[in-house]
Amino acid sequence: MSGLINPQSIGTSSSFIFLLQLPSLPNAGGSCSSCNIAATSNNLLAKSTVPGNIITLSMNSSNTAISQENNITIYTQLMAPIPQGGMYQITLPSGVQPALPINCMNIYAFTLTSGSPSCSYNSTSNSIYTNNFYFSGIGNVVFGVTVINPADTRQVSYTFQTFDSAGNMIGNSAQPTAFMALPLLLNANPTKNITQVSTNYKLTVTLTLGVALTQSDFVKVILPQESYKTTDIVCISGGINVPCTTTIDAVTNNLTVSLAPPCSQCKPGATLTFAIDNLVNPSFINGYSQSLIIQTAHPQGIVEQLATNIALSLATVTVNNYTRNGLSIVGSAYTMPFTYSIPPYIAANGGLLSLNFVPYDSYIKVNYNASQSSYTYPASLSVTDSSGNSYSNSILYDTTSSPNSVT
Amino acid sequence: MISICGSNPCSNTLTISGLLRGYNPLTAMTQNFLLSTQGGDPIASYNFSILQFNPIKATNTLSLTIPNSVTTLNSNYVIDFVSSYIPFQSGITFSLSSLQSINGGCFMIDNSTIYESVFTCSVVNSTTIQISITGDSTLMMLDNIGFTITITNVTNPPTIQPITYSFNTQFNSVVSQTYSTTYAIQNPFPLSLSYSRSNNTYAQSASLTLTLTSTYPNFT
Numbered sequence A: 001m002s003g004l005i006n007p008q009s010i011g012t013s014s015s016f017i018f019l020l021q022l023p024s025l026p027n028a029g030g031s032c033s034s035c036n037i038a039a040t041s042n043n044l045l046a047k048s049t050v051p052g053n054i055i056t057l058s059m060n061s062s063n064t065a066i067s068q069e070n071n072i073t074i075y076t077q078l079m080a081p082i083p084q085g086g087m088y089q090i091t092l093p094s095g096v097q098p099a100l101p102i103n104c105m106n107i108y109a110f111t112l113t114s115g116s117p118s119c120s121y122n123s124t125s126n127s128i129y130t131n132n133f134y135f136s137g138i139g140n141v142v143f144g145v146t147v148i149n150p151a152d153t154r155q156v157s158y159t160f161q162t163f164d165s166a167g168n169m170i171g172n173s174a175q176p177t178a179f180m181a182l183p184l185l186l187n188a189n190p191t192k193n194i195t196q197v198s199t200n201y202k203l204t205v206t207l208t209l210g211v212a213l214t215q216s217d218f219v220k221v222i223l224p225q226e227s228y229k230t231t232d233i234v235c236i237s238g239g240i241n242v243p244c245t246t247t248i249d250a251v252t253n254n255l256t257v258s259l260a261p262p263c264s265q266c267k268p269g270a271t272l273t274f275a276i277d278n279l280v281n282p283s284f285i286n287g288y289s290q291s292l293i294i295q296t297a298h299p300q301g302i303v304e305q306l307a308t309n310i311a312l313s314l315a316t317v318t319v320n321n322y323t324r325n326g327l328s329i330v331g332s333a334y335t336m337p338f339t340y341s342i343p344p345y346i347a348a349n350g351g352l353l354s355l356n357f358v359p360y361d362s363y364i365k366v367n368y369n370a371s372q373s374s375y376t377y378p379a380s381l382s383v384t385d386s387s388g389n390s391y392s393n394s395i396l397y398d399t400t401s402s403p404n405s406v407t
Numbered sequence B: 001m002i003s004i005c006g007s008n009p010c011s012n013t014l015t016i017s018g019l020l021r022g023y024n025p026l027t028a029m030t031q032n033f034l035l036s037t038q039g040g041d042p043i044a045s046y047n048f049s050i051l052q053f054n055p056i057k058a059t060n061t062l063s064l065t066i067p068n069s070v071t072t073l074n075s076n077y078v079i080d081f082v083s084s085y086i087p088f089q090s091g092i093t094f095s096l097s098s099l100q101s102i103n104g105g106c107f108m109i110d111n112s113t114i115y116e117s118v119f120t121c122s123v124v125n126s127t128t129i130q131i132s133i134t135g136d137s138t139l140m141m142l143d144n145i146g147f148t149i150t151i152t153n154v155t156n157p158p159t160i161q162p163i164t165y166s167f168n169t170q171f172n173s174v175v176s177q178t179y180s181t182t183y184a185i186q187n188p189f190p191l192s193l194s195y196s197r198s199n200n201t202y203a204q205s206a207s208l209t210l211t212l213t214s215t216y217p218n219f220t
Helices: A344-348 B136-141
Strands: A019-024 A031-039 A050-061 A069-078 A087-091 A106-109 A119-122 A125-129 A139-148 A157-163 A169-170 A176-179 A185-191 A200-208 A218-222 A234-237 A239-240 A247-248 A254-257 A273-278 A293-297 A301-309 A333-340 A349-358 A367-369 A375-376 A382-385 B002-004 B013-021 B030-036 B042-049 B060-061 B063-065 B074-084 B092-095 B105-110 B118-126 B127-134 B143-154 B163-171 B174-183 B192-197 B208-213
Touching: A050 A176, A069 A106, A069 A157, A087 A139, A119 A293, A176 A254, A185 A293, A200 A218, A200 A293, A200 A333, A218 A273, A234 A254, A247 B192, A344 A349, A375 B136, B060 B074, B063 B174, B092 B163, B105 B127
Parallel strands: A050 A169, B060 B174
Antiparallel strands: A019 A031, A050 A069, A069 A139, A087 A125, A087 A157, A106 A139, A119 A125, A157 A169, A157 A176, A185 A200, A200 A273, A218 A254, A218 A293, A234 A239, A234 A273, A247 A254, A293 A301, A333 B013, A349 B002, A349 B030, A367 A375, A382 B013, B030 B042, B063 B074, B074 B143, B092 B127, B105 B143, B118 B127, B163 B174, B192 B208
């Protein structure tokens, strides 16, 4: 037998039986109705064990900051209808509380049975459910409530259910909807005593708490480094060394230094100062290498965070024996020997040496194409070392005058 | 930008060849060394003055030909000069002495087979011409170019005393080459002499009359 539809909620259906009936009386006895011959002796039951799926299309937040009121609007697709008297339920994740009084909003596609949309909160299941509206079809619905975000950036998951009037489950979200609040902006001022690349430095941080911390919480500093001396790192607070841990992220390669809050009572508004010594500045300068992040955190997630930059300064190249050989007359050919210092990072990883000239300083003879009466500027020069090795190079030209000088 | 170390050689002593000094002296010259990662992130730098390597302007000989080299007479002046692989810009201003006077016009040509430009010569006043140059001077760096300036119908100076002629070429609005020569008009203007005596008798007194005749207009 096909075409049967399971009970529209989790549970057991009403009983049903099988009957054997004759379409007509035998021996031309004429038609009959309900000519039962036999019937099942026990009531048969049908069971629905798997709820209809509730698919989350999207969940929008009005405020994603931790501990803040957040109007969430949930767009879901119901694969099983809610009969009149049934309800739609949002099960809040642990750490998320409803904003009281409960308020339903942004309701779309539901059928309202009376009055204004009304919702209630079940503290036992930490869920918000509808009181007087339902959706009798299969399709998309929209439903919004106000919640209080988690107190840190731990990842939480919302789930959604539907029930009939008897409390039997009809639908359930097979895939929970993840949510992660964003940390609050931390009021912090980090400074380095030395900013030159590849040098040891001491980082001093002064911060003002916006959210209370306990001794089980953390203050973290995340630093970008491609070389570490983690064994030498020392954390200092109040003039004494304090315990701290260092970890290196296997993916980002960032260094995280973590220490307990250097205060016995870390109330909001408390100002904390600590230092981390024997850190090593990155070996080069870019946006990443100048960045750092300071966080206060619970064990489960970040509470407040400041992502900022401290500008690095360049090291100095030592140049010796620089000269220009050849005649001194304008336009004369010359060679330029020199000796320079190679930073360890470049010695290990390779790099680029750029020699920048002021405009009109030097030129390179152009290549002339006689057949086309045209010329081109050379793309490279002869660069050699004392062993006769040649170095690949490229040339940039100052195009503001003609001929173009080397820049 | 030179690739060093890594997959490249890694010497700290290098020599760069094939550069040409600038085409005009500069008021300031610095050389900047910048070391960076292969991705271009800077690591170290050094900036220093290299004014001791400032190029000096070239001093060249000017060739002046005056076919009719007789004082006060008119002649076409032919001025030849060579720019040897040195571009110049901004035109040329050439002045004669105040003892001379330009009565005609002027023009300039060159003998290069690759350098192409248009020269416009104009007479500014009775002693000065100005030559403007239109075109890309880049190819001047590839050729030893001879230039000829011709000034027509110039009144020679009334003296055979040497006169120095010179002019400059410029690059980047700065004098880059100086051309000069000293030239003396070879022949004074001819003066005719005739004489007569009042008495041709032996041992007698006589008056000798000398007559100088000049066509020089301002001779007094």
